[in-house]
Amino acid sequence: MSVDGAALGVRLRERDLSSAPAVLNLLESTAAADREQSARLLAEVSPAALGGEAPGHVIGVTGPPGAGKSTLLSALLHRWRELGQTVAVLAVDPSSRRSGGSLLGDRARIEFDPADRGVFIRSTSSGERHGGLAWATRSGAQALAAAFDAVVVETVGVGQAETDIADVADTVAVVVQPGSGDVLQFLKSGIMEIPDVLVVTKSDLGQIALSARRDLAAALRSLGRRHTPVLAVSSLAPASGIHELAAALADHRGEIDIGARRLAARRAGALRDFAVEYGEHGMRLVGGRSEAEKWLTRQDPKLNIPALFDCLRERMSERAQ
Amino acid sequence: MRTYAGHSTAKASNELYRRNLTKGQTGLSIAFDLPTQTGYDADDELARGEVGKVGVPIAHRGDMAMLLYGIPLDQMNTSMTINATAAWLLALYIVAAEEQGVDQSQLQGTTQNDIIKEFLARGTYAFPPAPSMRLIADMIAYTVQQVPKWNPINICSYHLQEAGATPVQEIAYAMSNAIAVLDAARERVPQETLGQVFGRISFFVNAGVRFIEEHAKLRAMSILWEEIGRERYGVSDTRHLRFRYGVQVNSLGLTEAQPENNVQRIVLEALAVTLGRNARARAIQLPAWNEALGLPRPWDQQWSLRIQQVLACETDVLEYPDIFEGSKVMDALVEELLQGAREEMAVVAEHGGAVQAVPYMKAALVESHRERIRRIESGEQTVVGQNRYVESEPSPLTADAEGGILVVDPAVEAEQIEAVRRWRSERDQAAVDAALAELARVAAAEDHGENLMIPTIAAARAGATTGEWARTLREVFGSYRAPTGVGEASGVLADGELAELREQVAKLSEQLGRRPKILVGKPGLDGHSNGAEQIAVRARDTGMDVVYEGIRLTPAQIAASALQEGVHVIGLSILSGSHRELIPAVIDALHEAGVNVPVVVGGIIPEHDIAALKQAGVAAVYTPKDFDITRIMRDIVGLVSAGGPNGDGASNGRA
Numbered sequence A: 001m002s003v004d005g006a007a008l009g010v011r012l013r014e015r016d017l018s019s020a021p022a023v024l025n026l027l028e029s030t031a032a033a034d035r036e037q038s039a040r041l042l043a044e045v046s047p048a049a050l051g052g053e054a055p056g057h058v059i060g061v062t063g064p065p066g067a068g069k070s071t072l073l074s075a076l077l078h079r080w081r082e083l084g085q086t087v088a089v090l091a092v093d094p095s096s097r098r099s100g101g102s103l104l105g106d107r108a109r110i111e112f113d114p115a116d117r118g119v120f121i122r123s124t125s126s127g128e129r130h131g132g133l134a135w136a137t138r139s140g141a142q143a144l145a146a147a148f149d150a151v152v153v154e155t156v157g158v159g160q161a162e163t164d165i166a167d168v169a170d171t172v173a174v175v176v177q178p179g180s181g182d183v184l185q186f187l188k189s190g191i192m193e194i195p196d197v198l199v200v201t202k203s204d205l206g207q208i209a210l211s212a213r214r215d216l217a218a219a220l221r222s223l224g225r226r227h228t229p230v231l232a233v234s235s236l237a238p239a240s241g242i243h244e245l246a247a248a249l250a251d252h253r254g255e256i257d258i259g260a261r262r263l264a265a266r267r268a269g270a271l272r273d274f275a276v277e278y279g280e281h282g283m284r285l286v287g288g289r290s291e292a293e294k295w296l297t298r299q300d301p302k303l304n305i306p307a308l309f310d311c312l313r314e315r316m317s318e319r320a321q
Numbered sequence B: 001m002r003t004y005a006g007h008s009t010a011k012a013s014n015e016l017y018r019r020n021l022t023k024g025q026t027g028l029s030i031a032f033d034l035p036t037q038t039g040y041d042a043d044d045e046l047a048r049g050e051v052g053k054v055g056v057p058i059a060h061r062g063d064m065a066m067l068l069y070g071i072p073l074d075q076m077n078t079s080m081t082i083n084a085t086a087a088w089l090l091a092l093y094i095v096a097a098e099e100q101g102v103d104q105s106q107l108q109g110t111t112q113n114d115i116i117k118e119f120l121a122r123g124t125y126a127f128p129p130a131p132s133m134r135l136i137a138d139m140i141a142y143t144v145q146q147v148p149k150w151n152p153i154n155i156c157s158y159h160l161q162e163a164g165a166t167p168v169q170e171i172a173y174a175m176s177n178a179i180a181v182l183d184a185a186r187e188r189v190p191q192e193t194l195g196q197v198f199g200r201i202s203f204f205v206n207a208g209v210r211f212i213e214e215h216a217k218l219r220a221m222s223i224l225w226e227e228i229g230r231e232r233y234g235v236s237d238t239r240h241l242r243f244r245y246g247v248q249v250n251s252l253g254l255t256e257a258q259p260e261n262n263v264q265r266i267v268l269e270a271l272a273v274t275l276g277r278n279a280r281a282r283a284i285q286l287p288a289w290n291e292a293l294g295l296p297r298p299w300d301q302q303w304s305l306r307i308q309q310v311l312a313c314e315t316d317v318l319e320y321p322d323i324f325e326g327s328k329v330m331d332a333l334v335e336e337l338l339q340g341a342r343e344e345m346a347v348v349a350e351h352g353g354a355v356q357a358v359p360y361m362k363a364a365l366v367e368s369h370r371e372r373i374r375r376i377e378s379g380e381q382t383v384v385g386q387n388r389y390v391e392s393e394p395s396p397l398t399a400d401a402e403g404g405i406l407v408v409d410p411a412v413e414a415e416q417i418e419a420v421r422r423w424r425s426e427r428d429q430a431a432v433d434a435a436l437a438e439l440a441r442v443a444a445a446e447d448h449g450e451n452l453m454i455p456t457i458a459a460a461r462a463g464a465t466t467g468e469w470a471r472t473l474r475e476v477f478g479s480y481r482a483p484t485g486v487g488e489a490s491g492v493l494a495d496g497e498l499a500e501l502r503e504q505v506a507k508l509s510e511q512l513g514r515r516p517k518i519l520v521g522k523p524g525l526d527g528h529s530n531g532a533e534q535i536a537v538r539a540r541d542t543g544m545d546v547v548y549e550g551i552r553l554t555p556a557q558i559a560a561s562a563l564q565e566g567v568h569v570i571g572l573s574i575l576s577g578s579h580r581e582l583i584p585a586v587i588d589a590l591h592e593a594g595v596n597v598p599v600v601v602g603g604i605i606p607e608h609d610i611a612a613l614k615q616a617g618v619a620a621v622y623t624p625k626d627f628d629i630t631r632i633m634r635d636i637v638g639l640v641s642a643g644g645p646n647g648d649g650a651s652n653g654r655a
Helices: A005-013 A017-028 A032-044 A069-082 A135-144 A160-166 A182-189 A207-222 A242-255 A258-285 A289-297 A305-320 B010-022 B034-038 B061-067 B086-100 B115-122 B129-146 B158-162 B167-186 B191-200 B211-233 B261-272 B298-313 B328-350 B358-378 B411-426 B429-444 B453-462 B466-477 B496-512 B530-541 B555-565 B579-593 B607-615 B629-642 B647-652
Strands: A057-063 A087-093 A102-104 A119-125 A150-156 A171-176 A197-200 A230-232 B028-031 B077-081 B108-111 B154-156 B202-207 B245-249 B283-285 B517-523 B545-553 B569-574 B599-603 B620-622
Touching: A005 A017, A005 A032, A005 A135, A017 A032, A017 A119, A017 A135, A017 B555, A032 A135, A032 A305, A057 A069, A057 A160, A057 A242, A069 A087, A069 A150, A069 A242, A087 A102, A087 A135, A102 A119, A102 B530, A119 A135, A119 B545, A119 B555, A135 A150, A135 A305, A150 A160, A171 A182, A171 A242, A182 A207, A197 A207, A197 A242, A207 A230, A230 A242, A258 A289, A258 A305, A289 A305, B010 B028, B010 B061, B010 B298, B034 B466, B061 B086, B077 B086, B086 B108, B086 B129, B086 B453, B086 B466, B115 B129, B115 B158, B115 B167, B115 B358, B129 B167, B129 B191, B129 B453, B129 B466, B154 B158, B154 B167, B158 B167, B158 B202, B167 B191, B167 B202, B167 B211, B167 B328, B167 B358, B191 B211, B202 B211, B202 B261, B211 B261, B211 B328, B245 B261, B261 B298, B328 B358, B358 B530, B358 B629, B429 B453, B429 B466, B453 B466, B496 B629, B517 B530, B517 B555, B517 B579, B530 B545, B530 B569, B530 B599, B530 B629, B545 B555, B555 B569, B555 B579, B569 B579, B569 B629, B579 B599, B579 B607, B599 B629, B607 B620, B620 B629
Parallel strands: A057 A150, A057 A171, A087 A119, A087 A150, A102 B545, A171 A197, A197 A230, B028 B077, B077 B108, B154 B202, B202 B245, B245 B283, B517 B545, B517 B569, B569 B599, B599 B620
Antiparallel strands: none
């Protein structure tokens, strides 16, 4: 017997934070009955049901391993709680390709008060799609944004994960540590999309951190993105730059047209789910990628990803006949 | 000759020390309880269940004076197994000596003070790496001038072997660790005293049952140490260049099954460090035969002391010059180890030295340990009584009611809480506040210009407590969680049983709708995480999602994690003997959070405690004799299966 997805969706809409564990349990399930309930849950927190976009700020935090993401998150979490904001963190760890199992160790590095009901942390594996975000993580982030003030999706790596995260997050922060040149190279070569906020950790390293920050800022200028903030933070005591980072993330959200960004993300997400499910053949049936993208822009903007996915599927069956 | 001891209270431990001294013991080796080791007072939430368990609780100078009552400190050589809070305990020792009228310049002994191995293997750290190294460097700078006969640091490769290190890793990581300490100290001491500082660094090594190779390891370490002294630090005085080490023989290889076999293992291991004079230990500590069962009693410790006495006084082992001199076999073995160690040291250096390489070394150790367990499980490596020759007559040694171990009276904790609160209420609070404020000021000074030992000793004198000293520094330095090393451990090829189990997990995943998810963690202050790490890695290898929580968790943290993560089963590990208090506390917290999933427990759990744990709601208990991890996994998968096709409902916590 599956749980009642619609009821869970209502609880989220009413900002009942204690529903979060059950919401993720349901969204992660691939059982047929659970999938049906998941769709009901998501329908309850869709823009149509909410009468607009979900109020929470979805923030993607990504960067190479060892850049200090978890420590940074601990400090940010602390800051947000000081400001009275509720926070959900979805920490994504890569799975073992051999066994399919995963070791989710990030949670241990994020410090929080276990009695604090305003914080929810969930570790998930990246699932079968290596490097990408699992379906449950994307839909989970969107669902939790109905109830939590801030929803963080944390992923490891630069490249695939970073593009994936741009499809779910309102604001993407890429975290790098000084002395690692990868990000600079990726930015210059265009492998990496330009993030909304760049964070250089370990600013206690002094000169190295300063010059890393300078190099990144110079690279952004040469790419014509001089306004992209580059922040230096130190999560170690005495922590520094955390208040500024929290402010920069909030500023970014204030500057963008959140409705347009999420709408684009929903359409891109639906198309990607469709491509995963039906492959090249399915794509051809809906007229190819760019044709499908155009077609999606003509659909109701209030539709959520599962609904858009269904539209694509219908279009495919129509055109197959 | 001494035995590692201390438990319950300062008073009880003092009686034990004085008894041991009359039996011919020639020094003190103090074991502190975990709250003291990690910087918490008995009344801290994290200290629950741990007070007086693995050693003596020392909260302030009053406790230290009681611990050393009637023991003349000017004549004593005292070894303190203390690391994160070493500066504090040395300060208390200095103040206790003052009160006896003994000047600090006369004090002799050792503080272990090796923080890198705490990050790697033992887990009783308190502050992040950089400030921890500063505390060590400050202690070295202070003692070299003021307490010249003190060994401020004792580099422990012992715990690395316990965490699975191969001989090459043990040598390489110990030497890299010493280099990191010396590099830090070099900035804090006058150049002309560097030779003296080098000479004060001693080692604490491990000796396993493969005692020929272990002996070669010690010869290799002496050679490398001298080389480092000459080449890296320009030390030329041969007295300073001598590789000085104490030894505790291997506990990892001691078995719970047929524990009497541990006696012969201990004897053979003792030979590794005594056979050849060129690499002979200066001090030996032998574990008790029943360490894998629980806390040894005075009689068990006496037995260990007698082993050393037979070796030293009855055999002829000490009568000859080095018996391996000129041995081609020994020389080749030493050369092989040297070469491997140099290569591994180069890798650590590439990471930026031992402090920066902690995550790398940790992952390498988890990997070696995983390999060791695999060999034992597959029977490639024989452990008599455990995976071979397992049939046994009933043992008269473990037949008595408590199963042949020492049990600490639970009233000890309540008494200690009461005592520390009384101490706080009766002291001059203004003096303590001022002393702690001064400590915070020196710690926070950006140029690190002043030595932290000065305000630390002042705070000890003023009557501050262990918890207050550590809290003051935590507030300045920040807290820290060491890397777990599990994420990097390589997956294994599924053969036979594991492949079968993987299929079972895949089926279960379909039933549940998602992968079975397990939470693995260690409640309390015990930092020995090897077992928990191996369970976590193996669970992943069977295809489960594993939330690895690491060490030092409160029951409330475990419950919150279990709820938020939606796990199907929880695995807890405890080796400190605090399971009687902590496990029921975790189960209560889970109930309160509305989490209703099976809990399994692993660790050093005496036979007669198992029933009580099951009564409290534990589904299964595993002890060191359950070395077959795949079997444990099969049980766990079975428990999740039995939870029904929709086990998810249970961990939703609708309460």
